[in-house]
Amino acid sequence: MKNLLIFLLIALFDLFAQTPEGNFILKKVDENIGSDNKISISKMHINGRRGSRTIESKSWIQGMERSFTEYLSPPREKGTKMLKLGDQLWTYTPATDRTILISGHMLRQSVMGSDLSYEDLMEDTRLSNLYKSEVVGEEDYQDRPCWILQLTAKNVDVAYHTRKIWVDKERYVVLQENRYAKSGKLLKNTEVKRVEKNNDRWVPMEVVFKDMLKSGDGTQFIVESIQFNAEIPEYIFSKAALKK
């Protein structure tokens, strides 16, 4: 009996030792992907009901507050720029030569017809800042052992009240994610198709976003190149840069 009790205690201790706390995992996820300065070139393949198209863009990202994106192709989108400054999103289109603040319900609209919304672009990329997390299980995903985390929003002003994420146990990369409304309705699903090592980080290089409220086959987001801790001139994050 005494041996059995000792065995059970050791087994329980072992279990706790193997299952880190949700917040710890989330911080590791943020540490892996977070960077002060990033420059990336990416492509979005948008698969709609009327066909598919590809949009190429270049982004300069500084922390969580500032980012600048310039669309490179196709011709109709070329020259369109977006500037995120804190909680404001400005856009510039050469056709009208106007610098416009995107606000209100427009923030919930799709970005260039993709399955991503402007709100998705605007939110803090560090999940640990926005959500409380809890480990709710373990599962293999794409042959990788993963923790399953249930995230619940700390505040009400977030786009998604709860999320469920599958975190690679070894690389601390989110491989799959479901985003839910407060009602529990599944709004979005993301699946990471390819992960590559870039210096000391594991970077999702190909992700499929699916807006569950839209028909179509989702949006494939491919990172062509990414440069961490890059030098970014200060003027990039100004409204004047939009017109250049």
Place this chain on the structure above:
Amino acid sequence: MIKFLLKGLIRDRSRSLFPILTVVAGVMLTVILYSWVKGTQTDLIRANANFNTGHIKIMSFAYSQESDQIPNDLAYTGVAKLLEELDNNLPEMNWTPRIRFGGLLDIPDQFGETRSQAPVAGLAVDLLSSQTPETEILNLREALVRGTLPAKRGEVLISEELSRKLGVKIGDTATLVSSTMYGSLSTYNFVISGTIRFGISAMDRGAMLTDISDIQRALDMDDTAGEIVGYFKDDIYRNKTASIIAEEFNSKNAGEDEFRPVMVTLRNQAGLAQTLDLSAYISAVLIGLFVIVMSIVLWNAGLMASLRRYGEIGVRLAIGENKGHIYRSMIAESLMIGFFGSALGTAIGVAISYYLQVHGIDISSMLKNASMMISDVMKAQVTPVSFFIGFVPGLLATLLGTSISGIGIYQRQTSQLAKELEA
């Protein structure tokens, strides 16, 4: 005989005034209630037909499945060819393409940056072609508050309420921020040519009206429209004809292609069938109940009159008047009261209804957040039915009341008369 009875009624006001007033009040209220309900229904149909559904609407099948979300990515492409076919095959109707769209209307400051902006519910229609029926359908000349109608591409009308909210004046630039039919961000500069007020809260909060060619360009919708609306040339909606046209069109264009055109009648859009059926049912029940109650009141008035004249009838019998003659004379009196009362009630009811048809009652304060296409001014409508909806029950109820109460004449015993008179 009639002259004699008429004189009696005029001289004895207790026999005429109260019964006639009762009939007048009942008939008048019935006429006003009917005309009011009819006017509201007609307004609802007209507002929906003109601004939303048309008498018939053509959309792509995919668009029709989600039409309340205005899915321009699923709009119908090949509009020019379809319009040509429609003009050839259905010449009894006017066809016109429309695009509904949402977005932000952004007003620049001196540096071209956002000064003010507001969400808009846009409607793009054919404003510039010489044959366009839209100016009449949307009653644009009446709706214009300031400025002029768009005369060239790039000009836009916005609602007066929106112009005040944005702080813009005629001639200012406004940029539409929206999405193309492929989902891309779209921005397009307009010049505000005028402001409008349709008198429909759902439209007047944030309406923007522009020529369809501008929006086709802005939203990358070349030869494409969300909707093609059709109107009978005499502007009268005939559900049976519309249903036959739609059925034939849909069977001709049946298939599996989700972008095939489908035709929908006014009744089968925007939940109008249920709304109209429910409204017709409720109004029929209300008017029916009202007519029954009025009939009982008038019948009762007839009964009371007969009872009150119990003594008079006794004396008339005693001096030798025939029971049948008394009964017939009372019926004739009631017919006169019913006729005059109903005629007067109908005349007053129709006059008040006509006043409400012309002026209406402003209910805009109750429609501030309404999304229904209903006019801010509720108006009555005088129809041929208004002239007999109250008249017939007014006449019949008075007649019925007297006919039943008058039966008492035949049970009257003259031997009891002296005793009754002593009492």
